[in-house]
Amino acid sequence: MTVTSAPGRRAHDGHDDGIVPVPPPPRSPLSAGTWREITHLLCNFPLDVVAFALLVSWLAASLGLSVTVIGLPLLALVLGGCRQYGKLERARARALLGVRVDEPSPPRALERGFFPWLWARLKDPVGWRHALYVFVRLPWGILSFALTFVSLFVAWPALPWVARGLTNVDRALVRGLLSPSDELERRIAELESGRGTVVDTAAADLRRIERDLHDGAQARLVALAMGLGLAKEKLLEDPDAAARMVDEAHGEVKLALQELRDLARGIHPAILTDRGLGPALSALAARCTVPVTVTADLGTRPAPAIEGIAYFTVSELLQNVSKHAQARSASVDVWRAEDRLLIQVRDDGCGGARPAAGSGLAGLSERLGSVDGLFVLDSPAGGPTQITAELPWRSAP
Structure with missing residues (x-):
């Protein structure tokens, strides 16, 4: 008879063979996400050392030559290089840490020429923040590499928590120093x-x-x-x-x-210039092959550019109604809601309209988006179709 007990095993067959140790259970494998985090942390040290050494040497050279004609252009190129390194780091964080950060917009010179170009790059806040990122990364890269290396071979059970905590700091650095400056940057793009x-x-x-x-x-x-x-x-x-x-x-x-x-x-129709959007849309509706009711509640007139965009938006939508909707009637409503101009075009046709790439509806959506407008399409199969367009209200001068 054989009796086993934890943590060892004793064999009873008339002789005492002592305790036979039971091997420990196998360690559970780490998740793919944890391995990506570990890879990121182990890459920190070599990348940060190389980036820091290059940045310091080039900065020293550019500052040392600042009294010459090549010092400031060299500094501008160094800041451009920092931007490129930031692009690499954003890609690495996206691939290994799941952090998605928008690309900053490039520096812009107000005028053409070498000196406006140089000044725009020397005062580029994105380039300087990327340079700060390189400086901060060196001590952090050494520390995170050392902790990960030790945990990988000594403190294995704690490795997932160590990796997650260290990479959370990396995520914060990427978001804080490598992202666009603010909402204005994204809006510019x-x-x-x-x-x-x-x-x-x-x-x-x-x-x-x-x-x-x-x-x-x-x-x-x-x-x-x-x-x-x-x-x-x-x-x-x-x-x-x-x-x-x-x-x-x-x-x-x-x-x-x-x-x-x-x-x-x-x-640009003369009636739009002389009498405004309401009468111009009524004249437009009169030429449509489908009976169209127009309701315009504006009071005052927006800027001519906004009126023109609104007019041609309704013109193209009514052309679609005539050509494709198979409608018996349609309506156009235009009104002002605070600082926005709203346009709604409805028809009782067959529906099924889709803003496919290259179509007129897709072009309208892009044109409205270019002036901070919106384009909303609701066209179920069988109809009816309702399209709402929204434009910023800019008062006429």
Whole structure:
């Protein structure tokens, strides 16, 4: 008979063999997240030492040469290098620590030229904070590496807690010193993206206007000039034919004028400038193939730029209603809510509208976003469709 007991095992077979030690249970493996944290901590020491040595040597060189013409440009390049190292550290924190930090916007010079460029980089707060990060990291990198190394081989059971505590400090350093300066930084980045959208839209509009002028009014005026030239030649020898040609030219003049009016309306309608957004939207609704009810409750007028964006937003939405909605009726409501201009366009059509990439709705959303506006689409399959656009209210001068 064999009897076992913890913590050892005694064998009874007529002889006393003593205690046979029971091996300890295997250590549970660490989670993948903990191993990523350990990897991050073990990489701290070599990266921090190299970054600190490079920064100190280059800073010393740039400050030592500051009395020469290359000292300050060298310092500007050092701060740019700190920005690049910060980009590397943000990527490392994102991959190993799960910390996602927005990229700071680049330094901006108010004017073109070397000296505005140099001044913008020398007073760049992001570059200086990244340099401070490198200085702070050296003692912390040595300490965190040592504690992790000791825990890895001596204090194994405490390693997950040690790793989590040390990497929480790393997370705080990344968020505090490597993130954009403030909300303004993030807003600038958004506005830069919006500015690109506005530039692209303006370029597309210019190309459309050029195409319409070339293919429409310009071609018609060229034909008109040729017709009047032929009429002039026939004026004496065939007055009746010349009269018919003048009549045809008169008709061409009317058509050219109508095309120019339509083109001017597409740029900025006169009724919008003269009477404001409400009457302009009513005139727009009158040209829609679907009956449209317009309600405008504004009181005062916003800035011309906001009026123009609101007008062309409603114009494109009503074109979509005419072409795709299969609606029997639609409505346009415009009102002011504190410092915002709100537009709501509804139709009782088939619904299912989606702002797919490259579509008109996606373009409207981008255009409104570029001026700090909003675009909300509610269009279930089967309808109805309701689109709400919101723009900042900026009073007319």
